[in-house]
Amino acid sequence: MKKFVKLASVVCVAAMMVSTVAMADGETFKIGGIGPMTGAAAAYGMGVMNGAQIAVDEINEAGGVNGVQLEFNPQDDEHDAEKSVNAYNTLKDWGMQMLLGSVTSAPCIAVEAEAANDNMFLLTPSGSAVDCITAGDNAFRVCFSDPSQGTASAQYIGEHGLAEKVAAIYDSSDVYSSGIYATFKAEAENQPFEIVSEEAFTADSKTDFTVQIQKAKDAGAELVFLPFYYNEAALVFTQAAAMDYAPLWFGVDGMDGILTGVEGFDTSLAEGVMLLTPFSADAQDDLTKNFVAKYQEEYGEVPNQFAADAYDGIYIMKAAIEQAGVTPDMDPSAICDAVKAAMTEISVDGLTGSGMTWSADGEPSKSPKAVVIEDGAYKGME
Amino acid sequence: MSLLSYLINGISLGSVYAIIALGYTMVYGIARMLNFAHGDVIMVGGYVALTVVLSYSTNPLVAVLVAIVVCTVLGIVIERVAYRPLRGAASPLAVLITAIGVSYLLQNVVLLIFGPNPKSFQSVVPFPDLKFAGGTLNISAETIVTIASCIVIMIVLTTFINKTKAGQAMLAVSEDKGAAQLMGINVNGTIALTFAIGSGLAAIAGVLLCSSYPSLSPYTGSMPGIKAFVAAVFGGIGSIPGAMIGGIVLGVIEIMSKAYISSQLADAIVFAVLIVVLLVKPTGLLGKKIQEKV
Numbered sequence: 124m125k126k127f128v129k130l131a132s133v134v135c136v137a138a139m140m141v142s143t144v145a146m147a148d149g150e151t152f153k154i155g156g157i158g159p160m161t162g163a164a165a166a167y168g169m170g171v172m173n174g175a176q177i178a179v180d181e182i183n184e185a186g187g188v189n190g191v192q193l194e195f196n197p198q199d200d201e202h203d204a205e206k207s208v209n210a211y212n213t214l215k216d217w218g219m220q221m222l223l224g225s226v227t228s229a230p231c232i233a234v235e236a237e238a239a240n241d242n243m244f245l246l247t248p249s250g251s252a253v254d255c256i257t258a259g260d261n262a263f264r265v266c267f268s269d270p271s272q273g274t275a276s277a278q279y280i281g282e283h284g285l286a287e288k289v290a291a292i293y294d295s296s297d298v299y300s301s302g303i304y305a306t307f308k309a310e311a312e313n314q315p316f317e318i319v320s321e322e323a324f325t326a327d328s329k330t331d332f333t334v335q336i337q338k339a340k341d342a343g344a345e346l347v348f349l350p351f352y353y354n355e356a357a358l359v360f361t362q363a364a365a366m367d368y369a370p371l372w373f374g375v376d377g378m379d380g381i382l383t384g385v386e387g388f389d390t391s392l393a394e395g396v397m398l399l400t401p402f403s404a405d406a407q408d409d410l411t412k413n414f415v416a417k418y419q420e421e422y423g424e425v426p427n428q429f430a431a432d433a434y435d436g437i438y439i440m441k442a443a444i445e446q447a448g449v450t451p452d453m454d455p456s457a458i459c460d461a462v463k464a465a466m467t468e469i470s471v472d473g474l475t476g477s478g479m480t481w482s483a484d485g486e487p488s489k490s491p492k493a494v495v496i497e498d499g500a501y502k503g504m505e
Numbered sequence: 506m507s508l509l510s511y512l513i514n515g516i517s518l519g520s521v522y523a524i525i526a527l528g529y530t531m532v533y534g535i536a537r538m539l540n541f542a543h544g545d546v547i548m549v550g551g552y553v554a555l556t557v558v559l560s561y562s563t564n565p566l567v568a569v570l571v572a573i574v575v576c577t578v579l580g581i582v583i584e585r586v587a588y589r590p591l592r593g594a595a596s597p598l599a600v601l602i603t604a605i606g607v608s609y610l611l612q613n614v615v616l617l618i619f620g621p622n623p624k625s626f627q628s629v630v631p632f633p634d635l636k637f638a639g640g641t642l643n644i645s646a647e648t649i650v651t652i653a654s655c656i657v658i659m660i661v662l663t664t665f666i667n668k669t670k671a672g673q674a675m676l677a678v679s680e681d682k683g684a685a686q687l688m689g690i691n692v693n694g695t696i697a698l699t700f701a702i703g704s705g706l707a708a709i710a711g712v713l714l715c716s717s718y719p720s721l722s723p724y725t726g727s728m729p730g731i732k733a734f735v736a737a738v739f740g741g742i743g744s745i746p747g748a749m750i751g752g753i754v755l756g757v758i759e760i761m762s763k764a765y766i767s768s769q770l771a772d773a774i775v776f777a778v779l780i781v782v783l784l785v786k787p788t789g790l791l792g793k794k795i796q797e798k799v
Contacts, residue, residue: 162616162621323767324768331718333760334768354623357719357720358719365645386623387625387626389625
């Protein structure tokens, strides 16, 4: 036992020395990443961390940002707000200068409260709730916000005349889902379709959707809007098939992952599902083809939009660092002040949009794309 | 017609709760402890069945049997390693906390082995769905199998407890552990047997749960586990028919309040009914009043 204690203390001291050394170098930009790498939302977090790592490796191979190498440190938060804040503190101890995260909305809101206090530059690749970036002017995002997704979905359905009777099922216990639904509903009043059934579920009752589906069916809905994540969507599709109900399904970015995220899911059930997503892996431009090829080589799967958001996120940071002319020996707060001013001046061509620009409140400006699932793959829509 | 299909869905959901609740209620009735890891044993059962179907045999019956064997062994091991050493502990809280620990341990071990991505479970029920009234009423084969197994399990369990020696020993241990021991009953063995049966049932529940709601993740068992616990309390914890009735009533209330009152408030209504039942009948629907002798 004594020996063990001795060994443990030696290891501890060694670890402390290593971390002190790492803290003091000031020769790299230290970028922290926070997202769910395990747990129910792991497909998003893993996508983000892998996508960001590819971008970091590319930039470092090409000589870094203004000659400075990037260092990326991903931390797991299990899609839990408290763990996300813990991860943020771990990263601060590590010497983080800029943060890519958090990946999911609720944890991101919690982390942003801390980051705003510290004046730490925060760029969330995919935290789409409005409040993810409202606590301070230090926060920006790569993806669309929830309201813009809901509004854009309603406009898309209306303008393309997809249906006259629309049903909606949403997760009332989730800020992401209910946020999107609220703006969808508001915008639907201006659109030539009618919401005939609106049903909710909560995190505690998300296995049985028969009631919600039955109500949509009874109301004669031709299209069902599903503003929630692919996990539950897979159950909805399975249960609807068992009930012989086959409307048009319309999802948002949380639906991304339906083809790969649920192992063993019969993807033919998702045939014809439409979703709004800024990224489609089958796009034929060089940037996408290069990214998808690298991702498949490294991680053996097709990247989802979260990976693309994160890849863009790292390049956005690069552009902002170059514009602001910051150096790695500056403290995080000084970097944040310079970079947040630079964010409104840059324009980035990325995987999730070309000519992306940002307003001072942190919202991106880019146009949404819709894809439809055909033969087990995304296909771009008009 | 929708009323009928809501009712059938409610009974189906309730039957799953009922089978899970049986495990809670047996263990509580006999060992006087809440086995919070029960929901996670269900999840393990689901994963075992899935693995068997995917890699060894496509025969669903084989998968179910292997799952039952693995879960039974798991139940005995958990009882032996984690609960038995604490049975004499001064505070009954110790074993409760251990149970929560075992629950997290199981979740995280499965997370480590199978990864976080949810897996879609292929139904083990090989029959087609029943359709009535020109397709407007659709009863899935899983629903029928779930309800049928629920009834069979209840009959077998009740017979087992009332007619066999081991069953009588369980009753004796539940009444008075000390006296049972004096009568020559192997208390540890009886409690281990209870865990074995409860965990075997959990495997069946896991397979049925995942056949009806085909998404399996390391956290699949926790929410149905809690609902089933509520069902067990609702029906009168310790009572086997009570767990059955509690489970089915809970499932029907949940689906009906979703359908006719509010899909957002369904859970609140379920728990409000629980509170009302407990206020009127503190021991649950079929619970026995236990006289404390001073």
